[in-house]
Amino acid sequence: MKPILYGDLRSGNCYKVALLASLLEIDFELSFVDVMKGEARSEQFSKINDFQKVPAWQDSNGFLAESNAILNYLAEIHESKLLPADPWLKAQVLKWQFWEQYVHEPAVAVARFICLYQKKPENRLDELKVCQQKSHAALLKLEQHLASHSFLVDNQFSIADISLFAYTHVAEEGEISLDPFPKIQDWLSRVESTSGFKSMAQLKSSLT
Amino acid sequence: MKPILYGDLRSGNCYKVALLASLLEIDFELSFVDVMKGEARSEQFSKINDFQKVPAWQDSNGFLAESNAILNYLAEIHESKLLPADPWLKAQVLKWQFWEQYVHEPAVAVARFICLYQKKPENRLDELKVCQQKSHAALLKLEQHLASHSFLVDNQFSIADISLFAYTHVAEEGEISLDPFPKIQDWLSRVESTSGFKSMAQLKSSLT
Incomplete structure (x- = not known):
């Protein structure tokens, strides 16, 4: 199948x-x-x-x-090769992915959901503000790491970058500015420049 | 070292x-x-x-x-052997672990933290109630799975069981009753009966 x-x-x-x-x-x-x-x-x-x-x-x-x-x-x-074979590097990939699901996604993706999908209903505005604050803190941590690393693990593009790229590159749809994070912006460009990369829109048009 | x-x-x-x-x-x-x-x-x-x-x-x-x-x-x-070698089974382990961090832990562990560590401060009582409700839903999902499985993945004790055992077995410290979940109770006993198992208290006394 x-x-x-x-x-x-x-x-x-x-x-x-x-x-x-x-x-x-x-x-x-x-x-x-x-x-x-x-x-x-x-x-x-x-x-x-x-x-x-x-x-x-x-x-x-x-x-x-x-x-x-x-x-x-x-x-x-x-x-x-997007998943390193070395157990220590593989563990770093998982570290970033668990962090993404525990810290980054519940902030960035939820802010985006409230703005983009729900069009900012009155009863979720307080929650939106909290998510945006938490997003800023999460992005700051990402920024600090990317200040000295070209990709998240071992300076090689991996599935850890895919995990963090997914919501970071659309953070502004949750009204979370990426202006304070130049290293993140550079990294987003590096991800988008990898061979074979496809945007959400490109995948949508090729798959549906 | x-x-x-x-x-x-x-x-x-x-x-x-x-x-x-x-x-x-x-x-x-x-x-x-x-x-x-x-x-x-x-x-x-x-x-x-x-x-x-x-x-x-x-x-x-x-x-x-x-x-x-x-x-x-x-x-x-x-x-x-606590991490299966087969990629499909390994993926099931990760599935439960990501679910634990996204759904189970933010409910059960936070309810427990508010009760056990913080002694139920007035300003977190609403949040406690929400965590307890979400915990009940998460435990119901676990109960349903354990109704037809002795352990979470492939009916073998694995690190997925360790991940879910950790906060489930102390859920009552977050004032989350396990009474409605007999299959979970049986599974907790099975985990505690595995060879070499040590409780929190046993590890604490041997390590400190």
Whole structure:
């Protein structure tokens, strides 16, 4: 079977997987799941993916949820250099990915969701402000690291960069300015210049 | 050098690492970091661990933050069966660990922190209630999975179980009842019965 990515390419978490799959030249399909209509929690989708989340990846082995787990899986089975073979470097990749999901994503992605998807409803404005403050702190940490590193791990482009790129490059859609972070801006450009890179819009038009 | 675990064994995230290191019979030291005194963000600690978080693991390679990254690293370099070799099963381990950090821990561990560490200050009672509700939903998901699985991945004890055990077994310290979750209770007992298992208290007395 041709692998299927369930999700919505506006979501950074889904984009991560689509970008890596594209870089690995995997022939896959996109199956659109509209989270705004609650489709990830629908009975039909829950039956195939008990985590009720997108992205989900389906191949001959079954279903896999959690964007960063999917990145590690695809990089490993394709023996990609985007996941270093050395255990210490691999651990650094995971360190950044767990940090992304615990610190960065709940701030940056939620701010963006409130602005872009929900159009800033009155009852979430306080939360938006908190997310923007936390985003600034997370981006500051990223900026400090990138002041002395060209990419997150071992100065080589890896799936850790894909994980952090996904929401950082659209942070301004959450009304989080990247102006104070020149090193991040340079790194975003470096990621966008890697061979085979595709933007959200490019993947959307090629997959749908 | 003898590896050092920086942290506080009351923290589930630190306990995860201490438990695995003990199961792997690694000869390591515990260096106590008092998060209640802000020691993880002190200038001295930040210098050695720029993630300003505990647990942190130090060995001849350097410093590593993020509990689940440390678990994967230690299991891999010790070629432990607690991390399956098969890429699909390994991906399932990561799926549970990312879910733990995104969904389970921010609910269960934060409720416990507010109750146990902070003694329920008035200004966090609303947040406590939200965390308890989210904990219940997360535990329900775990319960459903454990209704048909003896351990989280491939019915074998793995580092995914260690990751989820850490805060689940002390959920009641966050005033989250485990009474509605008999399958979780059975699984906690199975984890506690694995060969070489050590409780938080046992590790604390042997390491300090």
